[in-house]
Amino acid sequence: QQQVKQSPQSLIVQKGGISIINCAYENTAFDYFPWYQQFPGKGPALLIAIRPDVSEKKEGRFTISFNKSAKQFSLHIMDSQPGDSATYFCAATFSSNTGKLIFGQGTTLQVKP
Amino acid sequence: DVKVTQSSRYLVKRTGEKVFLECVQDMDHENMFWYRQDPGLGLRLIYFSYDVKMKEKGDIPEGYSVSREKKERFSLILESASTNQTSMYLCASSVSGSYNHEQFFGPGTRLTVL
Numbered sequence: 001q002q003q004v005k006q007s008p009q010s011l012i013v014q015k016g017g018i019s020i021i022n023c024a025y026e027n028t029a030f031d032y033f034p035w036y037q038q039f040p041g042k043g044p045a046l047l048i049a050i051r052p053d054v055s056e057k058k059e060g061r062f063t064i065s066f067n068k069s070a071k072q073f074s075l076h077i078m079d080s081q082p083g084d085s086a087t088y089f090c091a092a093t094f095s096s097n098t099g100k101l102i103f104g105q106g107t108t109l110q111v112k113p
Numbered sequence: 114d115v116k117v118t119q120s121s122r123y124l125v126k127r128t129g130e131k132v133f134l135e136c137v138q139d140m141d142h143e144n145m146f147w148y149r150q151d152p153g154l155g156l157r158l159i160y161f162s163y164d165v166k167m168k169e170k171g172d173i174p175e176g177y178s179v180s181r182e183k184k185e186r187f188s189l190i191l192e193s194a195s196t197n198q199t200s201m202y203l204c205a206s207s208v209s210g211s212y213n214h215e216q217f218f219g220p221g222t223r224l225t226v227l
Contacts, residue, residue: 043218105155
């Protein structure tokens, strides 16, 4: 029940296309869902996050779609650029938690010019 | 800016050696974490600490121990390194009780055990 399952493991998209990464969770007590972005040679960094009281959150070209009934959430990168090439991790946690995040398996995105 | 530094970017050790990985954060964060990152397995939590001298096991603590004697420093110890501990090790820190649980990561230490 603590797992977060992420797919696909890798993704290749043409410049200007839409990149979509999906995550699923089991524990309905999770109430905070962040996405982290990791460039080669760097540690992950918070990209965007959502709480389950909204179905969508948009920040620039990045959008999280959240489906509470299906226990799924996804990251959409519109107009994907080569600079978006990175590894993306979804995560989940409880607001009352000590700060632990449960991470998905990661998706390596390559955006071809 | 929050800065999390790790003592080494690359480390090569022999099987059976005792290995110390050091992590320092400069933002007075209460929480600190050690993860290992392996392809296809994501970020797996080894240990975390929510206060000085406090520690809790994560998902994969076997073969590892930790030490937190000062608030800014969190050490990961491999008592007797084995080849299956070859991995990327990431340290992170966060503010206790923050609304978004944002974790700030160091650049990682790539450990190779021969």
